[in-house]
Amino acid sequence: MAEYVQVSVEDGVATIRLDRPPMNALNAQVQEELRGAAHDVGERRDVRAVVLYGGDKVFAAGADVKEMATMSYVDMADRSTALQSSFTAVARIPKPVVAAITGYALGGGCELALCADFRVAADGARLGQPEILLGLIPGAGGTQRLPRLIGPARTKDLVFTGRMVAADEALALGLVDKVVPAGECYAAALALAGRFATGPAYALRAAKESIDRGLEADLDTGLEIERQHFAGLFATEDARAGMTSFVEQGPGKATFTAR
DSSP states (O other): OOSSEEEEEETTEEEEEEOOTTTTOBOHHHHHHHHHHHHHHHHOTTOOEEEEEOOSSOSBOOBOHHHHHTOOHHHHHHHHHHHHHHHHHHHTOSSOEEEEEOSEEETHHHHHHHTSSEEEEETTOEEEOGGGGGTOOOOSSHHHHHHHHHOHHHHHHHHHHOOEEEHHHHHHHTSOSEEEOGGGHHHHHHHHHHHHHTSOHHHHHHHHHHHHHHHTSOHHHHHHHHHHHHHHGGGSHHHHHHHHHHHHHOTTOOOOOOO
16 A cells, blocks of 8 residues: 555546655655556556646655755666656556646656646646756656757756746746646646546547657657557547447547447
């Protein structure tokens, strides 16, 4: 049983809930529990979409600096691969993932939010990559996922300065996708995830993998990834139901069964 990361499921949407007061610092134990939660929701057939949530006060204020301060180069050389792979496990959940960002999402917390497909922020949220202020750089994907999202120059501004950005600036930068009043953040993320929970699960998975893996490849390779997924979906019951419904009833009326 995980101590700091809980998974709950309702109406096809799983919530991965960080619960390590007061700031959800992402120590090694939390990282491994996140990995386990990601694998769990990825494999469960009753889960069709996922929300990442840290509670109504804070998403995650970053790595556990007290833990890191005791580590040598050898210690971190051994730990850094597991750190990155635990976050990658979240990024590779084969279902739509929405981050509900309240309070601080800094350092590793911001990097965790970057692993989601969509980010809904409370109007009081603050995001950033302040590792440079510790004499470090982001180590859980910040120098790689962030420029893919907002571009290299904007990423260098955040990483080189370590500054925090408010929710409205994060929205303007493209770091978050929607800003809502603080008390509505989780509900807004659930509503967005709920839209995907009734969709064609294998088509959504194929779309996510095609986009994410395509961004890591040249155009010709990306097109081949897309082609294979596109053709493969013709073997699914959902594709047959979707096309039949379109012909007989018009668009947007199909019922999907995740088969």
